Amino acid sequence: MPKLKLILLLIFLCSVTALQAQDDLLGLLENDSLQKKTPAYTIATFKTTRVINGHSVETTKNGVLQFMISHRFGTLNSGAYNFFGLDQATIRLGLEYGLTDRFTIGVGRSSLEKTYDGFLKYKVLRQSKNMPVSVVLFTSIAATSLKFTEPERDNLFSSRLSYTYQAIVARKFSDKLSLQLSPTLVHRNLVATTEDQNDVMAVGAAGRFKLTKRTSFNAEYFYVLPGKTADDYYNTLSLGFDIETGGHVFQLHLTNSQGMIEKFFVPGNTGRWSKGDIYIGFNVSRVFTLKKKKEVK
Amino acid sequence: MRFFSVCFLLILLYSSTYVSAQGRYFTRAGHISFYSSTPVEDIKADNRQVASVIDFSSGEMVFSVLMRSFEFPKALMQEHFNENYIESDKYPKSTFKGKITNAQSVDTKKDGLYKVNVEGYLTIHGVTKPVKTEGTLEVKEGKILGKSNFTVAVADYNIQIPKVVQDNIQKTIDIKIDMVYEPFKQ
Numbered sequence: 001m002p003k004l005k006l007i008l009l010l011i012f013l014c015s016v017t018a019l020q021a022q023d024d025l026l027g028l029l030e031n032d033s034l035q036k037k038t039p040a041y042t043i044a045t046f047k048t049t050r051v052i053n054g055h056s057v058e059t060t061k062n063g064v065l066q067f068m069i070s071h072r073f074g075t076l077n078s079g080a081y082n083f084f085g086l087d088q089a090t091i092r093l094g095l096e097y098g099l100t101d102r103f104t105i106g107v108g109r110s111s112l113e114k115t116y117d118g119f120l121k122y123k124v125l126r127q128s129k130n131m132p133v134s135v136v137l138f139t140s141i142a143a144t145s146l147k148f149t150e151p152e153r154d155n156l157f158s159s160r161l162s163y164t165y166q167a168i169v170a171r172k173f174s175d176k177l178s179l180q181l182s183p184t185l186v187h188r189n190l191v192a193t194t195e196d197q198n199d200v201m202a203v204g205a206a207g208r209f210k211l212t213k214r215t216s217f218n219a220e221y222f223y224v225l226p227g228k229t230a231d232d233y234y235n236t237l238s239l240g241f242d243i244e245t246g247g248h249v250f251q252l253h254l255t256n257s258q259g260m261i262e263k264f265f266v267p268g269n270t271g272r273w274s275k276g277d278i279y280i281g282f283n284v285s286r287v288f289t290l291k292k293k294k295e296v297k
Numbered sequence: 298m299r300f301f302s303v304c305f306l307l308i309l310l311y312s313s314t315y316v317s318a319q320g321r322y323f324t325r326a327g328h329i330s331f332y333s334s335t336p337v338e339d340i341k342a343d344n345r346q347v348a349s350v351i352d353f354s355s356g357e358m359v360f361s362v363l364m365r366s367f368e369f370p371k372a373l374m375q376e377h378f379n380e381n382y383i384e385s386d387k388y389p390k391s392t393f394k395g396k397i398t399n400a401q402s403v404d405t406k407k408d409g410l411y412k413v414n415v416e417g418y419l420t421i422h423g424v425t426k427p428v429k430t431e432g433t434l435e436v437k438e439g440k441i442l443g444k445s446n447f448t449v450a451v452a453d454y455n456i457q458i459p460k461v462v463q464d465n466i467q468k469t470i471d472i473k474i475d476m477v478y479e480p481f482k483q
Contacts, residue, residue, distance in 0.1 A: 026394055029348045029361040040365055040389070044380045061372030101372075175386060213381045214459065245461050247373060292370040 042127035051206040052238040057170035060098035063291025068094040077276030117142040138166040159190040164262040176210040200267035201225040214244040251283040320353035322478035333467035342367040356400030360393035443476040
């Protein structure tokens with residue numbers, strides 16, 4: 001009997017050793033805590049910093065300067081005489097720079113009402129395994145520089161200004177689908193009539209669907225919350241198509257807004273899809289890496 | 298008598314386990330870099346969080362590489378690498394599982410430089426291919442420095458490069474491995 005016990009013990013021990021010898025070296029690495037800890041923040045929720053007119057949740061990366069040309073032709077319904085809008089153009093030139101991966105500053109100048117704008121954009125939350133959404137806070141100031149129509153009046157510089165405050169909440173649901181919501185407040189210091197609201201609240205909804213690795217279909221809608229301004233103007237709906245080629249992103253779109261900054265396309269849009277007030281437009285953005293990442297030693 | 302022989306056997310078994318644990322060298326801060334150089338542009342990336350184990354008792358060697366940890370000088374290159382080429386969300390890791398075929402020639406107790414041959418299977422972008430390469434292992438003050446250079450053909454791993462940028466990226470990427478292994482403690 002003791003012999004049998006010994007043999008059993010021996011078999012048991014042998015099997016333990018066999019198990020130990022079998023343990024996979026790769027398995028050893030899988031369990032390594034450091035590799036697990038590396039945060040995997042979601043990247044490329046959208047192709048670029050704009051969905052169409054509005055900002056996307058993307059920020060320019062640290063040390064990267066983005067030059068952007070945004071362009072809208074005239075309306076399609078302006079007929080053959082205007083070559084279906086192609087005779088006309090409004091344009092915005094913009095520069096944005098990533099002070100950090102999460103903090104972007106930008107400036108731009110639109111030909112519409114000769115408007116200068118500046119903005120700050122900060123990524124508060126980044127989507128990852130533990131965080132369902134990315135959140136960006138956005139604020140901008142716009143100053144029109146048109147000559148005052150009534151020079152006799154006591155015209156103040158502050159009358160030229162309007163402000164936008166926006167929170168952009170986005171989620172990349174899959175490789176292909178990203179959606180975002182952006183509650184927006186636009187404050188205009190001076191409005192055209194006494195009935196117009198100075199403060200206009202709106203909610204933007206936008207999404208992109210990737211068609212291939214480098215192209216995507218985008219849609220964007222800004223719903224202005226009920227009020228006098230909402231009654232007189234129209235919500236902006238835009239449909240677009242992004243094409244990425246190396247350092248460039250081309251965005252082609254159809255939209256019922258001629259303006260390309262918030263003060264125009266949120267509370268001040270007069271175009272209607274149903275009437276054919278559709279602008280063909282494009283954004284072209286090009287990035288330049290001004291500050292290269294230093295090699296970590 | 299039989300009891301003693303069993304005891305002896307047991308001790309032998311334990312000591313062999315002990316030896317194999319002793320023969321393991323480990324790192325989680327290995328450095329892998331790759332280069333692609335074309336007349337259009339040079340692309341370089343570094344990953345300094347590579348985990349690897351060598352078991353000298355069996356000659357087995359494994360690597361585990363988080364693709365997200367490759368750092369490029371340009372943020373856009375990094376995004377393209379992860380989003381379009383490697384698809385890091387789908388294939389977060391690359392691994393190598395193989396053997397040093399002449400592991401017996403390496404004396405981990407004695408400082409010196411050894412030429413080694415490595416054979417095994419490399420998995421990148423979900424595709425596994427056999428690879429064979431040479432490298433050196435240098436035993437130095439209880440640590441082992443591993444170095445190797447080899448090339449990987451992009452097409453082998455089903456990584457598609459669109460026509461517009463195909464002149465920007467080499468067909469075969471040069472890979473450089475530079476590791477500092479330390480004795481593995483359980």
